[in-house]
Amino acid sequence: MNAARISSRIARRLPVRQPFAYRPLHQHNFHAQTVLRSPTPAHFQRQERRPWPSGSNATHNVPTIRTISFYRVLPNLAVKLVRIPAMLGGAVVGGLAYLQYQATQAGNYAVDVLKKGGDWASQTAGGLFGGAKDIAEQTRTGWERTKDSMGIGDWWRQHFHNDGTASGLGEGSGGPGGEPPKQSRAAAAAVVGTGAALGYTQLEDDERSGEEAARDDQMMVLTKKMIEIRSMLQMIGKSDTLLLPSIVVIGFQSSGKSSVLEAIVGHEFLPKGSNMITRRPIELTLVNTPNATAEYGEFPALGLGKISDFSLIQKTLTDLNLAVPASECVSDSPIQLSIYSRNVPDLSLIDLPGYILINSEGQPPELSQKIDDLCEKYIQAPNVILAISDAPSDLANSAALRACMRVDPRGERTIGVVTKMDLVEPSRGASILRNRDYPLRLGYVGVVSRVPQQSGGIFSRSNNNFTDSVTNNETAYFSAHPSEFGKSSELAVGIRTLRKKLMRVLEQTMASSLQSTSDAVQQELEEATYEYKVQYNDRPLSAESYLAESLDAFKHSFKAFAESFGRQKVRELLKGELDQRVLDLLAQRYWNKPINDLEPSLPEPDPLSALPKDGLDSVYWHRKLDASTSSLTKLGIGRLATTVVANALQSEVDRLIAESTFASHPFAQQAITAASTGILNERFLGTSDQVENCIKPYKYEIEVNDSEWATGRQEITNVLTHELKACEAAVKNVENDLGGKRRLQDVVGYINRIRKGEVVLEGNGVGGAGGFSAALLAKGREALFLRDRATILRMRIAALKSTQCSNPASKYACPEIFLDVVANKLTSTAVLFLNVELLSEFYYNFPRELDRRLGRGLAKSEVERFAREDKKVRGHLDAIRRKELLEKVLEKMKTLNMLEERERGEGHREAAVGGGKGLGTGNGRKRSWTIV
Numbered sequence: 029m030n031a032a033r034i035s036s037r038i039a040r041r042l043p044v045r046q047p048f049a050y051r052p053l054h055q056h057n058f059h060a061q062t063v064l065r066s067p068t069p070a071h072f073q074r075q076e077r078r079p080w081p082s083g084s085n086a087t088h089n090v091p092t093i094r095t096i097s098f099y100r101v102l103p104n105l106a107v108k109l110v111r112i113p114a115m116l117g118g119a120v121v122g123g124l125a126y127l128q129y130q131a132t133q134a135g136n137y138a139v140d141v142l143k144k145g146g147d148w149a150s151q152t153a154g155g156l157f158g159g160a161k162d163i164a165e166q167t168r169t170g171w172e173r174t175k176d177s178m179g180i181g182d183w184w185r186q187h188f189h190n191d192g193t194a195s196g197l198g199e200g201s202g203g204p205g206g207e208p209p210k211q212s213r214a215a216a217a218a219v220v221g222t223g224a225a226l227g228y229t230q231l232e233d234d235e236r237s238g239e240e241a242a243r244d245d246q247m248m249v250l251t252k253k254m255i256e257i258r259s260m261l262q263m264i265g266k267s268d269t270l271l272l273p274s275i276v277v278i279g280f281q282s283s284g285k286s287s288v289l290e291a292i293v294g295h296e297f298l299p300k301g302s303n304m305i306t307r308r309p310i311e312l313t314l315v316n317t318p319n320a321t322a323e324y325g326e327f328p329a330l331g332l333g334k335i336s337d338f339s340l341i342q343k344t345l346t347d348l349n350l351a352v353p354a355s356e357c358v359s360d361s362p363i364q365l366s367i368y369s370r371n372v373p374d375l376s377l378i379d380l381p382g383y384i385l386i387n388s389e390g391q392p393p394e395l396s397q398k399i400d401d402l403c404e405k406y407i408q409a410p411n412v413i414l415a416i417s418d419a420p421s422d423l424a425n426s427a428a429l430r431a432c433m434r435v436d437p438r439g440e441r442t443i444g445v446v447t448k449m450d451l452v453e454p455s456r457g458a459s460i461l462r463n464r465d466y467p468l469r470l471g472y473v474g475v476v477s478r479v480p481q482q483s484g485g486i487f488s489r490s491n492n493n494f495t496d497s498v499t500n501n502e503t504a505y506f507s508a509h510p511s512e513f514g515k516s517s518e519l520a521v522g523i524r525t526l527r528k529k530l531m532r533v534l535e536q537t538m539a540s541s542l543q544s545t546s547d548a549v550q551q552e553l554e555e556a557t558y559e560y561k562v563q564y565n566d567r568p569l570s571a572e573s574y575l576a577e578s579l580d581a582f583k584h585s586f587k588a589f590a591e592s593f594g595r596q597k598v599r600e601l602l603k604g605e606l607d608q609r610v611l612d613l614l615a616q617r618y619w620n621k622p623i624n625d626l627e628p629s630l631p632e633p634d635p636l637s638a639l640p641k642d643g644l645d646s647v648y649w650h651r652k653l654d655a656s657t658s659s660l661t662k663l664g665i666g667r668l669a670t671t672v673v674a675n676a677l678q679s680e681v682d683r684l685i686a687e688s689t690f691a692s693h694p695f696a697q698q699a700i701t702a703a704s705t706g707i708l709n710e711r712f713l714g715t716s717d718q719v720e721n722c723i724k725p726y727k728y729e730i731e732v733n734d735s736e737w738a739t740g741r742q743e744i745t746n747v748l749t750h751e752l753k754a755c756e757a758a759v760k761n762v763e764n765d766l767g768g769k770r771r772l773q774d775v776v777g778y779i780n781r782i783r784k785g786e787v788v789l790e791g792n793g794v795g796g797a798g799g800f801s802a803a804l805l806a807k808g809r810e811a812l813f814l815r816d817r818a819t820i821l822r823m824r825i826a827a828l829k830s831t832q833c834s835n836p837a838s839k840y841a842c843p844e845i846f847l848d849v850v851a852n853k854l855t856s857t858a859v860l861f862l863n864v865e866l867l868s869e870f871y872y873n874f875p876r877e878l879d880r881r882l883g884r885g886l887a888k889s890e891v892e893r894f895a896r897e898d899k900k901v902r903g904h905l906d907a908i909r910r911k912e913l914l915e916k917v918l919e920k921m922k923t924l925n926m927l928e929e930r931e932r933g934e935g936h937r938e939a940a941v942g943g944g945k946g947l948g949t950g951n952g953r954k955r956s957w958t959i960v
Contacts, residue, residue, distance in 0.1 A: 251531055252374040253924060254538040255313060260917050261545075264552070264910055272545060273537045274311070274376040275530060276406045279416030279428045281382035284447030287477040288416060289379060291523045292530075294371050294495040295338040297325070298379070299346040304391070307352040309362040309406065310345065310379040314372040323369035331889075341365070357391055358398045360405070371495065373531045377414075378406055383427035400431070407435050410541045412533055413442040419452045419460055419474070429466055439468035443533060445526065449474045450505050458512040461519045470533060474513070474521040476502045498523055539924075546921045553914040560907045569904050571895035578689045578696070579882055583875050585684050590871045593680065598673055598867065599859045605672050606851040607747050609663060613656045614844060619820045636820060640827055640841055653843045660850055661727045666720030669858040673866060674708045693897045695890075696882060703877040707870055715865040719858045726857075732849050737836045740849035745828050748844065752821040755814050762811040766804065775800055775808035776815075 258272040279285045286298040286306075293314065299305040324334040325341045335341050345363065352359045358381055381399050392398075407413050413436060415428035423429060432442045444466075449457045461472045477498055502522045506513040513521050520529065560566060618636060639649060681704045690696040732740075763772045778800060781787045797805065824844060827833060833842035879885075886894070896902040 251535040251538070252316065253920065254535065254542075255315070255374050255376050257917055257920050257924075258376055258538075259313065260913055260920075261549075264913050264917070272376075273410040273412055273534065273541060274378050275412045275414050275534055276378045276380065276403075277414045277416065278380055278403050278407060278431060279382055280418075280421075280426070281384055283382065283416045283418045283421075283428075284475075284477055285379065285382060285416045288414075288445060288447060288475060288523075288526070289377065291475070291477045291495055291498040292372070292375070292377075292527055293367055294369065295323070296494060297338040297341045297345070297367075299342060299349055301346075304357065304381065304384070304388070305346060305349055306379065306381045307349045307357055308359045308381075309402070311362045311364045312375075312377040312379060313364075313366040314375040314377070315366060315368045316370065316372055316374045317368050318370050320368065320370055323367070323371070325365055325367045328364050328366060354390065355392060356398075357395050358402060360402055373527055375530055375534060378411075380406060383431075403431055404435070407431060409435070409441065410537060411441070412537050414445060414530070415442055416445050416447060418448045419446050419457055420448060423460065423463060423466055433466075439466075439470070441470070441537065442468050443470045443529060444468050444472035446472055446474045447477050449521070450476050454509040454512040458517060458519060461521070470529070471520055473526045473529060474519065475523055475526060476505055477523060495523065542921060542924060546918065546925065549914055549918050549921065553911070553918060556907065556911040556914055560911050564904055564907060567904075569901070569908060571892045571905060574895045574901055574905075575882065575886075575891055578693075579878060582684065582688045582690060582700075583878065585688060586681075586875065589680055589684060593677075594867075595859055595863050598676075598862055599855055601672055601676055602669050602858060602862075603851065603855045605668065606660075606855060607743075607848070609660065610744075610844070610847045610851055611747065611751060613659055613847065615817075617652050617656050618843065619817060619824075637823065640830070640832055644838065644841055646840075649840050649843075653840055653846065656843065656847060657730065657850055658727070660847060661723065661730075661854070664720070665723050665854050665858055666716040666718070669719050669862060670712055670716040670866065673862050674712060677708065677867075677870060678704055689898070692899075693894055695894050695897065699881045700878065703881050704870075704874060707873050707877060708866075711866050711869050715862065718861045718865050722861055723854055723857050726850065726853060730850055730853065732836045732839070732846065734835065736849050736852065737845060740852060741828060741833060741842075741845045743852070744844045744848040745825060747848070748821055748825050748828070752818055752825065755818040755821065759811055759814045759818070762807055762814070766807055766811075772808070772811055775804050776812050779805065779808045779812055 254272060258274070261272060277285055277289065281304065286300065289312070290296050290298060298310075322336060323338075324336040325338065326332070326334055327344065330344075332344070335344070345365070348363050362378075380403050383399055383403070384396055387393060387395055413428075413432050415426070415432050417423055417426040417428060429444070432439070436442050444463075446457070446460055452460075457474060461474050463472060478501070499522065506521050511517070513519055520526075618639075642649065678701075681700065685691060685697050685700055690700065763769050766772045766775065778787070778797075800808070828842060828844060832838050833845060836846075839846040882894075895905060
């Protein structure tokens with residue numbers, strides 16, 4: 029039931045007209061917290077109001093109701109006081125909106141006139157009228173904030189929209205008595221994604237019909253899926269048969285290539301400079317994200333993550349380009365960049381270095397040819413070519429068009445873009461777009477693609493989206509010349525038109541190569557499957573499973589080591605270390621006879637040979653043993669024992685790493701070493717303190733029984749025997765170094781004569797003596813010392829085996845046995861606490877620390893990096909990944925082929941219904957859209 033019938037039915041039911049019965053000023057609603065109009069039909073809203081008497085207002089009638097109703101009047105009075113500033117604000121907003129409209133019209137006219145007068149006048153006028161628009165915009169924004177903070181109710185929101193105009197004034201209000209809206213809110217929500225991607229903003233009307241918007245939305249979905257397939261094909265390999273088309277952007281330097289791409293993206297992000305900044309191809313993938321509010325870019329090959337600052341993207345691109353050596357200037361290694369935004373269409377673009385005519389200073393002479401070869405490589409079929417030329421230049425001199433004519437002579441996959449349209453006469457610009465000399469099947473698009481430079485201050489342009497600024501500038505220029513660029517001219521102009529054309533051309537080009545690419549993928553999949561079966565026997569493998577298997581094998585090896593490395597092994601290690609310390613004490617206090625010089629030796633007051641006879645009663649030998657024992661017990665056994673065991677554990681862990689699959693994985697080696705080192709360092713101080721506290725009683729008194737003495741006697745005899753063998757081996761090595769036993773005897777005999785005083789030596793043999801060099805004399809002294817030590821060891825071994833050293837009462841005559849017994853007691857005590865404080869904790873925590881560092885604690889990327897460190901595993905993973913990607917790509921292609929078949933069938937049905945006037949794509953395939 030329409031509004032006219034409702035109005036007429038209400039009118040028939042009403043009594044005779046009563047002028048004051050339905051005055052809107054007397055209708056109040058206090059639940060809305062503001063002044064509200066009565067929801068009275070439009071028929072009553074248009075009734076004339078009775079004029080108030082001169083000098084009166086609405087409040088004069090309040091006391092006439094009842095004198096005691098003063099409290100009822102207060103809310104009404106407050107409402108009316110609120111209405112006064114609201115009405116004034118509405119008048120101001122309406123006036124400013126009108127001022128904005130007039131400023132826009134005057135600005136367009138002024139730009140057209142003042143451009144002929146010079147750049148300075150043009151910039152001044154643009155700044156003036158742009159400032160007026162900015163003032164109106166800021167006023168509107170301030171009013172919106174004020175309106176929200178004051179809590180203005182539904183009446184004001186219904187009658188004053190976001191653009192600051194009253195809904196009840198003018199046409200198209202959508203209210204009672206007006207025209208209904210062209211689209212429902214559901215339809216608007218359905219096309220908002222494509223509207224943003226095609227360049228329609230919230231402040232502009234989307235002129236597309238519902239059918240066109242739905243078609244564009246379907247086109248974006250198809251293009252997005254095809255770009256996803258293209259990205260997957262790029263990950264598979266560099267085969268030319270496995271690549272879907274892209275849009276290749278070529279043109280002269282300073283022809284406006286960067287401005288066109290930045291206008292499409294909506295941000296300034298490309299490198300700029302005066303000395304050829306673009307030196308590498310930039311593979312730019314635009315991904316439309318309709319549900320996201322953030323805009324960001326990613327460099328997939330660099331792993332920098334999401335970059336929302338486009339100035340940082342620009343700096344990164346500049347650094348990557350300038351990394352090309354100056355001697356080369358151009359590289360064919362592409363830079364991959366993906367930009368995600370709700371304001372960009374789904375496109376795959378490749379920006380190439382611009383053509384040059386003359387080499388600059390410092391550039392190689394073959395630079396021009398390198399750029400030509402690089403562009404020639406990328407503009408081959410099936411890629412779409414975006415040939416950029418500027419309007420002031422003659423198209424006959426366009427290097428981009430010349431290159432296109434060589435590889436695409438019929439112009440079937442080339443789109444011409446003419447930039448800087450505002451720098452030529454409108455008639456000339458229109459003739460360029462209608463070009464007959466260089467016809468292109470996909471046509472030409474004229475753009476301005478730049479934002480005019482304006483002065484600062486209050487008249488500077490507002491901080492809008494870059495694409496909006498470019499579009500507004502283009503709209504102001506092209507709309508000022510409707511005869512040349514209007515709809516009747518059928519010329520394609522503007523970035524918005526270019527966006528739409530690129531989307532449709534790329535989609536159709538990709539769709540046309542789907543079948544051939546699908547066949548190539550099928551062939552590659554068969555080869556990958558055969559390779560996977562032959563080389564890897566169809567054995568499944570993933571980075572996670574490989575890490576888990578390697579970690580389990582390592583844990584198994586560690587468990588076997590832990591079972592073998594127990595208390596007995598620790599005792600052997602510590603006892604061996606203390607035996608060396610005992611030998612050091614014996615050598616220092618009993619055995620040492622160093623030959624520091626060749627002076628005659630002095631007789632010893634208490635020779636070691638007198639120890640068996642005088643050791644029991646001599647105070648001298650008693651003090652020697654007590655001092656040696658004190659030195660041994662106060663050696664710092666706790667720190668020494670903990671260090672020995674910790675080093676042994678770390679060495680065993682290193683051995684396990686070298687014998688495991690982790691040997692080829694530096695990352696895992698570092699993680700395992702850090703795990704073991706961390707646990708040992710954490711337990712080191714506590715363990716050493718515990719051991720040191722427990723051996724304190726041995727620092728004051730040590731009791732030895734017969735069994736301990738017998739054990740010590742046997743062990744020290746074995747130690748001294750081993751030391752004797754080491755001395756004899758060292759003498760043999762010196763003999764070999766001197767050239768034989770006879771040579772050694774001659775040197776040693778000469779040194780013995782010097783020490784006996786038979787030969788007087790001057791200068792201590794620094795320059796040689798007796799026909800022997802200083803080096804020979806040093807070797808002779810070393811051999812003589814080792815022989816003396818061997819003689820002492822034989823003597824002490826014989827003493828230890830004698831009857832005198834068979835009981836503990838002879839400890840001063842047999843100090844070696846007593847010191848070995850002390851070392852045994854220290855070792856046994858230390859092992860107890862080392863086993864509890866260090867070994868048990870290490871065996872318990874180490875496997876769990878491995879799980880934390882190499883299991884649950886690793887991100888997916890780290891696991892992948894770990895597995896790919898091994899060459900064989902990397903090849904296996906690549907084969908599986910290639911096979912899986914090919915299967916996924918083939919599945920997606922089959923889905924798209926089915927969708928294409930369905931669209932083709934719908935196209936045939938529409939053609940049949942429409943009398944055979946279906947839309948074609950130019951290659952015999954019926955589609956639901958064509959290139960515009």
